[in-house]
Amino acid sequence: MREDYQALVDEVCALLGTPATLEGRDFALIAFGAHEGDGEGAEPALDPVRRRSILGRRSSSQVRSWFESFGITRATRPVRIDPDPAAGVEHGRICLPVRHGGVVHGYIWLMDDGALDLADPRLASAMAVASRIGALLAAEARAEARTGELLRALLTEDERSRSEETAAELAGLLGPAASGPLALVAVAPWREAGEPGEAGEPGESGSGAKSRAGAAGSGSAAGGTGVPVPPQVMARCVLPAGAGAGGGATGDGRWPVLAAVVRLRSTEADDPARTAAEALLRGAPQTARTAQTGAAAGVGAPRRGLTESAAAWREALAAARAARAEPERLGPVARWTAIGPYRLLTALPAGAAGGHGASGDPAVAPLLRPAQAELARTAEVFLDHAGQAGRTAAALGIHRQTLYYRLSRIEALTGLDLDEGSARLLLHMALKAARL
Numbered sequence: 001m002r003e004d005y006q007a008l009v010d011e012v013c014a015l016l017g018t019p020a021t022l023e024g025r026d027f028a029l030i031a032f033g034a035h036e037g038d039g040e041g042a043e044p045a046l047d048p049v050r051r052r053s054i055l056g057r058r059s060s061s062q063v064r065s066w067f068e069s070f071g072i073t074r075a076t077r078p079v080r081i082d083p084d085p086a087a088g089v090e091h092g093r094i095c096l097p098v099r100h101g102g103v104v105h106g107y108i109w110l111m112d113d114g115a116l117d118l119a120d121p122r123l124a125s126a127m128a129v130a131s132r133i134g135a136l137l138a139a140e141a142r143a144e145a146r147t148g149e150l151l152r153a154l155l156t157e158d159e160r161s162r163s164e165e166t167a168a169e170l171a172g173l174l175g176p177a178a179s180g181p182l183a184l185v186a187v188a189p190w191r192e193a194g195e196p197g198e199a200g201e202p203g204e205s206g207s208g209a210k211s212r213a214g215a216a217g218s219g220s221a222a223g224g225t226g227v228p229v230p231p232q233v234m235a236r237c238v239l240p241a242g243a244g245a246g247g248g249a250t251g252d253g254r255w256p257v258l259a260a261v262v263r264l265r266s267t268e269a270d271d272p273a274r275t276a277a278e279a280l281l282r283g284a285p286q287t288a289r290t291a292q293t294g295a296a297a298g299v300g301a302p303r304r305g306l307t308e309s310a311a312a313w314r315e316a317l318a319a320a321r322a323a324r325a326e327p328e329r330l331g332p333v334a335r336w337t338a339i340g341p342y343r344l345l346t347a348l349p350a351g352a353a354g355g356h357g358a359s360g361d362p363a364v365a366p367l368l369r370p371a372q373a374e375l376a377r378t379a380e381v382f383l384d385h386a387g388q389a390g391r392t393a394a395a396l397g398i399h400r401q402t403l404y405y406r407l408s409r410i411e412a413l414t415g416l417d418l419d420e421g422s423a424r425l426l427l428h429m430a431l432k433a434a435r436l
Helices: 002-016 048-056 061-068 121-156 160-174 207-215 271-282 286-290 309-325 370-384 389-396 400-414 421-435
Strands: 020-024 029-033 079-081 092-100 103-112 181-188 233-239 257-263 296-299 333-335
Touching: 002 020, 002 029, 002 103, 002 121, 092 121, 103 121, 121 160, 121 233, 121 257, 121 309, 160 233, 160 309, 181 271, 181 309, 257 271, 257 309, 271 296, 271 333, 296 309, 309 333, 370 389, 370 400, 370 421, 389 400
Parallel strands: 296 333
Antiparallel strands: 020 029, 020 103, 079 092, 092 103, 181 257, 181 296, 233 257
């Protein structure tokens, strides 16, 4: 379908004799058409905004808001936009709204040198091409919304027979690749553009925003962030906080999660999933990326087809939670196969092991008080280094005698004998669980 968009943009360029770019309504670049320039050997006019749009395949939220202030989201005819060097728009634009069924699905942008009158019949012909593009974008959005709905159902349904039916329908929409090697990716937390708590992005309202929340965006952006979806991603959806059933809750239910099905080359290598996860993380809403704990991603173990999606989703969620728990060691993208004890701890009911807001084991609870943060870190580093005093002291940057003193205080505080393996195991698991 991308080839169709490129051909249509090239048609607009040929009609008007000027460069053109096609962007989705989220301002993510879909296609662009080059032009010979103003003379022999001349380069097409580029300003910072256009250059960033082409090279970065996106525009910033500030640029988006600036262009939208000219009424392009409601326009049904070409809109002329004067240059504003202060905004990085050194050249004027003509915007052709791409609409279908009364809804704007994108924009065709033309560099404006003032030679083209808005009443020029060639613009009417270009608007007819824009209508054809709008029909394609609308069809793509409907298909994408449906795959998102099916994926969300697949990850949350309890009844096995219904899950099998859902998997079959989703596979039919995704094509032959859906029966090949796949991986599930979870990105958490995830908020849609305009949701409460997100800063710096323009909000949306109405049924369009609601449908994108269910299908993780429309057009070429994931979750409405304006970030192009990685080509390996076949389907995606946003699961709201607390959602869950057959595929497991969204983490511990405190935040929405983005789910993505990623196409792999083989079940032996999940590198495409990791690459996709990193790209999706870059598109995580600003507040998620700058929060104290930050957004993180998890990758489930590769599988063939969609029939084991529920298990793969639990693994991806567990890995994302582990990456958030220990971002320095495991984040920002963690594989299920590499999260060690968190494979067990994340499978426990929320709070059962002493995670978020829970005291956990009574022996360890005193160590988890804020006043004992230094001792808790000492205990965790000691256990992470298999109880080796020399390595632990080096990692903490303290003298061995200081370490021994702290360990004696830890034993006194918890009542645990750190010479016993079972006591070490209990303490280690409780400390790891407290991070979740």
